[in-house]
Amino acid sequence: MAEQVKSGSQRSRKRVFSGIQPSGDMHLGNYLGAVKGWVQRQHERENFFCIVDLHAITVPQKPDELREQTRSLAAMLFAAGLDPKLCTLFVQGHVAAHSEGAWLLNCVTPLGWLERMTQYKDKSAKQESVSTGLLDYPVLMAADILLYDADEVPVGEDQKQHVELARDIAQRFNHLYGETFVVPEPVIPDTGARVMGLDNPTVKMSKTFAHIRGHVVRMLDEPKEMERSIMRAVTDSGKEIRFSNDPERAGVNNLLGIYKAVTGKSKQECENDFADARGYGDLKKRVAEVVVAELTPIRERYDELMADPAELDRLLAIGAEQAAAVSAPKLNEIKHKMGLTVPTGSGL
Numbered sequence: 001m002a003e004q005v006k007s008g009s010q011r012s013r014k015r016v017f018s019g020i021q022p023s024g025d026m027h028l029g030n031y032l033g034a035v036k037g038w039v040q041r042q043h044e045r046e047n048f049f050c051i052v053d054l055h056a057i058t059v060p061q062k063p064d065e066l067r068e069q070t071r072s073l074a075a076m077l078f079a080a081g082l083d084p085k086l087c088t089l090f091v092q093g094h095v096a097a098h099s100e101g102a103w104l105l106n107c108v109t110p111l112g113w114l115e116r117m118t119q120y121k122d123k124s125a126k127q128e129s130v131s132t133g134l135l136d137y138p139v140l141m142a143a144d145i146l147l148y149d150a151d152e153v154p155v156g157e158d159q160k161q162h163v164e165l166a167r168d169i170a171q172r173f174n175h176l177y178g179e180t181f182v183v184p185e186p187v188i189p190d191t192g193a194r195v196m197g198l199d200n201p202t203v204k205m206s207k208t209f210a211h212i213r214g215h216v217v218r219m220l221d222e223p224k225e226m227e228r229s230i231m232r233a234v235t236d237s238g239k240e241i242r243f244s245n246d247p248e249r250a251g252v253n254n255l256l257g258i259y260k261a262v263t264g265k266s267k268q269e270c271e272n273d274f275a276d277a278r279g280y281g282d283l284k285k286r287v288a289e290v291v292v293a294e295l296t297p298i299r300e301r302y303d304e305l306m307a308d309p310a311e312l313d314r315l316l317a318i319g320a321e322q323a324a325a326v327s328a329p330k331l332n333e334i335k336h337k338m339g340l341t342v343p344t345g346s347g348l
Contacts, residue, residue, distance in 0.1 A: 016045045017150035017184075019052040019092075019141065022069040026076050028217040028291065029195035029205030031298075032261040039081035047087040048148050048323065049077065054092045054099060054140060058133040059123075075312055076219060079301035090319030092144065097327035101143035102136070104334050108173050109139050118161055142166035147327040149182040160186045177337040195258060198233040201250035220299055223292045230255075230288040231281075241274040241283050243267050252280065255287050262290045 018038070026035075038049065053070050070091060082089050092098050114120065114135050124130045133140075145153055145166045153163045163186035170181035195205045199214045209215045214232045221229070235251040243256055260270045274283055305312045332346040342348050 011046070013044070013046045014151045015048070015148060015182075016152045016154065017048045017050065017145050017148050018154055019050045019055065019144055020073065020077075021052050021056055022066065022073045023056060024069075024207035025210060026073065026219045027205060027207065027210060028219070028258070028295075031080065031219060031295075032195050032258065035077065035080050035082075036261070038087075042082060042087045045152075048150070048326075049082060049087060049089045050092050050144060050323075051077075051090070052092045052144070055137060058131060058137050071309075071312060072306070074316055075302050075305040076298070078305060078312075078315055079298045081298075084315060084318045084322070088319050088322040089315075090323045091316055094316065094320040095323045095327055097147055097324065097331040098140065098143055101147050101327070101331050101334065102140040104331075104338060105139050105143050105146070105169055105173070106136065107338075108176060109142075109169055113165060113168065114138060117165070119158065138162045138165045139169070142169045145184050146170055146181045147330045148323075149330065150184045151182060152187045153184050154187045157188065160188070173334075180333060180337055195261075196250065196254040198229055198254075201234055201254040202247070217291060217295075219295060220302070221295075223296060226292050226295065227288040230291065231284050233284060235280045235284075239279055241277050241280070242271050252283065255283055259283075259287050259290060262287075262294050 038047070051070055051073055053066065056066060056070075074089070074091065077089055117138055120135055120137070123134060141159075141162050142165060145163070146169070153166070155163055163184060167183050170183045174180055174183075197203050197205050197209060197215045198217070199212060203209070205216050207216075210218070214229050217226050217229050233251060233255060235255070236249055238249065238252075241252060241256070244253055256267075256270055256274075259265075259273075260267060263270070265273070274286070277283055277286075305315075329347065332342045332348055336342050336346075336348045
């Protein structure tokens with residue numbers, strides 16, 4: 001029989017699962033808010049980063065665009081510094097245990113649990129017809145998490161309910177079939193920076209508004225375009241370059257926050273760096289310099305990976321193999337406990 005499931009308290013490191021949907025172009029807010037922190041902390045936890053292409057198709061997609069966006073996101077994450085030797089980065093659709101595990105969990109998940117999901121109700125209300133996949137999205141997400149016995153799942157508030165459902169499914173399965181799953185904890189992460197729109201510092205920098213010129217800095221923008229976007233950033237009529245909670249100074253606060261997140265300096269050190277500045281023009285120029293210096297090597301490495309499909313495939317194959325090494329035995333354990341036959345030599 002498989003050994004008893006181990007939680008993070010019994011492992012040498014906590015296990016963390018993060019899902020990333022391949023949609024839109026990654027921008028500075030995505031990078032500073034999440035990815036830069038993932039790279040810096042990838043040695044502290046046993047991290048599984050999953051590009052959730054199966055989740056993406058719960059709403060209509062253009063196939064060629066989805067394929068391109070999936071590979072583009074993978075290349076960007078590798079280029080930003082996620083290292084296969086330190087973490088596992090893989091495409092969800094490359095690991096069959098996810099879709100098979102979702103079916104098995106479907107069979108222990110009451111329909112009413114899915115119908116109460118806030119996101120399903122919101123999205124279905126906006127469409128004349130919805131796919132079964134949209135309703136079942138949270139069970140696939142539960143399989144993503146539970147197959148890896150993840151201790152922690154970093155999510156935004158909008159996804160917290162789905163992690164709570166994964167907890168409910170894990171507890172129900174454990175009750176029906178015996179201890180099988182670690183019950184995961186949703187974690188609202190302390191983001192590296194909450195980057196606001198350059199054109200409107202009262203709203204979060206978002207892919208939704210990426211079509212508006214000057215709203216975002218895209219990771220793939222040329223340096224001159226990055227500079228132009230930052231130099232056009234909204235500020236105020238003052239001159240003082242200091243952090244402030246004053247809503248009227250949101251633009252300056254946003255630029256200082258970007259500078260702080262990129263450089264890793266303290267608030268006081270950031271303010272000291274601009275003590276002799278002659279105005280907001282100096283602030284914008286220096287922020288543009290550090291952003292360009294930070295993103296240029298990432299963009300160059302991204303271009304190399306996108307120009308070398310074999311290398312990108314090699315890296316993704318490593319991730320899929322690492323993920324399968326954990327998820328396949330777990331899938332066999334689930335099947336065995338539910339009374340299904342499993343391959344000979346599976347260890348069960």
